[in-house]
Amino acid sequence: MPYTSDKPIRLRDFVRVGNLYFSVVGYKNAESVKSLLRYAPDESGDREKNGVKYKKLSYEEAIDVGKRWFSESEGIFRVPREEIDEVFKPEERLEEVMDSEVKKVVEFFESIPKEEMGVTGSRLIGLKKEGESDVDFVVYGKYWFIAREKIRRGIESGKLDEPDEETWERIYRKRNPPLTYEAFLAHERRKFHRAFIGSTYFDLLYVRGYDELEKGFPEKIGRKVSFKKIRAKVIEDEFAFDYPSVYFVEHEEIEAVVSFTHTFAGQAFKGEILEAAGWVEEIDGKNYLIAGSKREVKDEYVVSLTLMEKERIKDFLIS
Incomplete structure (x- = not known):
């Protein structure tokens, strides 16, 4: 059945078409959903769901697997709403992904309404790889700025730790920017959207509130x-x-x-x-x-x- 809801599909939601999982990368999704194909079945995959092994796809692999939905002019995938079998919304499935690591992050942001936060990425769709501990934590609209300030104060007070040198270097290698490491680090350290709470590392990700979707x-x-x-x-x-x-x-x-x-x-x-x-x-x-x-x-x-x-x-x- 096609997805029907009074809630728009928005950035950092996931959608499932058959056994393929797409991450949503835009806000204008009335007719087709702007997305990237992230996970597909693969016998050599390193994660599993319902007895099926899955692989996280590179951009090139995703195009090969999901070419019927790929828009060359935009460089993304366009999934017609009528083909969507399931929508995963971070704010709606927070309780489902509430393991000990997520719980620590949620409790730190306890002053923010539960309906204004969630977890995205592989945790959201039940494809977290064994050993993965990072939390992709979403906070919506104006509450994101409150959360960011809480991170800043948390680091200053010692309740949180900013990423250590090993983590910063890992992020730098992963991002592979044209900036020097010194310049990259100077910018990152003042953003206050990455931190450790105990041994749990999390990213703070912004998504517009439902009343802000026409902005930007x-x-x-x-x-x-x-x-x-x-x-x-x-x-x-x-x-x-x-x-x-x-x-x-x-x-x-x-x-x-x-x-x-x-x-x-x-x-x-x-x-x-x-x-x-x-x-x-x-x-x-x-x-x-x-x-x-x-x-x-x-x-x-x-x-x-x-x-x-x-x-x-x-x-x-x-x-």
């Missing part, structure tokens, strides 16, 4: 104009931690700098001067600089020059 970046395919590097003042950072991350800037040509990689989420804040490089796309008569069109990018980036000056980091790009 227009989810349309733009007309590619040119590759460009700019320096500009950030005048609005409300969606700096969203997907995509959006930085509205004071610039004669560019409306906003936009990034589709979590690497550059929360990279610059209101009032700071940023430097960004990427492809300019025209959407509805406005130009946006797309600096991070995929997870790993080598010539696209966002850097806070204000932060680099404060930290006295001159060489922030890998030469």
